[in-house]
Amino acid sequence: MFRKGNILLTVLSTLVLLLVIVNIVLALGNQSIQAEVSERQQMLTQTMQLENLNRQLIGVMANLALKTNDEQLKKLLAESGVNLGPAETPNPAPAKK
Numbered sequence: 001m002f003r004k005g006n007i008l009l010t011v012l013s014t015l016v017l018l019l020v021i022v023n024i025v026l027a028l029g030n031q032s033i034q035a036e037v038s039e040r041q042q043m044l045t046q047t048m049q050l051e052n053l054n055r056q057l058i059g060v061m062a063n064l065a066l067k068t069n070d071e072q073l074k075k076l077l078a079e080s081g082v083n084l085g086p087a088e089t090p091n092p093a094p095a096k097k
Helices: 002-068 071-079
Strands: none
Touching: 002 071
16 A cells, blocks of 8 residues: 555656646746747837838928929939829819810
């Protein structure tokens, strides 16, 4: 009887030790995943801040291009996908009645 109890306690102790080792491995894996998620979150935050700055910069450049009628700047903005508004027509056609 004593021998069976001793074997049972040894098996249970081994099982507990394995569970502790698995817990440690999972905790370490979880830490690395949390660090990666934190880095991505920081990058997203910085990207949003830069996006606001880019919008302001494009707005200033578009206003400057329209004020100074700078064709090179207008062309650069158009190539970048910035629409400066409807094209000006020098002689608009008279409206039909």
